[in-house]
Amino acid sequence: MxxxxxxxxxxxxxxxxxxxxxxxxxxxxxxxxxxxxxxxxxxxxxxxxxxxxxxxxxxxxxxxxxxxxxxxxxxxxxxxIGVVFQDFRLIPSLNVYENVAFAMRVIGASSREIRKKVPTVLSLVGLSKKYKAFPNELSGGEQQRVSLARAIVNNxxxxxxxxxxxxxxxxxxxxxxxxxxxxxxxxxxxxxxxxxxxxxxxxxxxxxxxxxxxxxxxxxxxxxxxxx
CATH class of the missing domain: 3.40.50.300 (P-loop containing nucleotide triphosphate hydrolases)
Known part of the structure; x- marks a missing residue:
């Protein structure tokens, strides 16, 4: 590797x-x-x-x-490569779902792929119920979970x-x-x-x-x- x-x-x-x-x-x-x-x-x-x-x-x-x-x-x-930083680096104007979806849009994923994959990854990091929340509404741990989800959503x-x-x-x-x-x-x-x-x-x-x-x-x- x-x-x-x-x-x-x-x-x-x-x-x-x-x-x-x-x-x-x-x-x-x-x-x-x-x-x-x-x-x-x-x-x-x-x-x-x-x-x-x-x-x-x-x-x-x-x-x-x-x-x-x-x-x-x-x-x-x-x-x-997925990357997770100490300071999270989330986009403040996007909610949880949109922050993770953004990583898929960058590589040209279809809307259908995004709708299927993002909820799965948010479930993995325990944020299924927070998908509409914005970064400033989350704790530090929750923001890092979003960062993790974003990092792994493209496998x-x-x-x-x-x-x-x-x-x-x-x-x-x-x-x-x-x-x-x-x-x-x-x-x-x-x-x-x-x-x-x-x-x-x-x-x-x-x-x-x-x-x-x-x-x-x-x-x-x-x-x-x-x-x-």
Whole structure:
């Protein structure tokens, strides 16, 4: 699913963000990406999303060589990836149903497909009764559920979660993690960047720890191992 081969990223201000990173993530894995602030996790994610280019090395995602695809192909590549952010990034003028449907409209789904799929996904994240609500009428946890629904409505093979529980209380965090586990069990590969030590330690999934731009640790059923 994901292969980083000798990937280095140096920004224009000579900041070394990643240094000779080699990582392979198999289809269907659930992987935590951990490390101190500024370690390189955000750069790793930005490279996956084709938001920044590596300075050297090769990145392959789902058989697509990111160092070779043309600029015009990037939007089509991103359609195969679901993304969930800490700050939700919902469209405030659209209600719950419309926010999720928007992701389908972008890829040209028909109205019939949207009417069939959106209610199913909202049911999965427990928001069937809130489909008419607007983002400002929802709690933080509910907004993140909408974000999750939007991220998976197009059946992505890969879901990237960037600090998805960072703004949530402990109880809501557990609920979001349960949903992510259900999504993973259904076959979606998940890469989740987080500082949430308790989540990482309790779930006992694969942990890739990045420190000063290098892979400091890569363990199956690992632990967080850092104090920020």
């Amino acid at each position: 994901i292969k980083f081969e000798n990937v280095t990223k140096v920004y224009n201000n000579n900041v070394l963000a990643l240094s000779n990173v080699n990582i392979e993530i198999d289809n269907g894995e659930f992987v935590f990406l951990v490390g101190p602030s500024g370690a390189g996790k955000s750069t790793f994610i930005k490279i996956l999303l084709k938001e920044v280019e590596p300075s050297s090395g090769t990145v392959i995602v789902n058989d697509t060589n990111l160092t070779e695809i043309k600029r015009g192909e990037v939007p089509y590549y991103r359609r195969k 992505p093979s890969l879901l990237i979660a960037d600090e998805p529980t960072g703004n949530l209380d402990p109880e809501t965090t557990l609920e979001i993690m349960d949903i992510l586990q259900d999504i993973n069990r259904a076959g979606t590969t998940i890469v989740m960047a987080t500082h949430a030590k308790d989540i990482v330690d309790n779930m006992k999934k694969r942990v890739i720890a990045i420190e000063k731009g290098t892979v400091a640790r890569d363990e199956q059923r690992g632990r967080y191992g850092y104090e920020d």
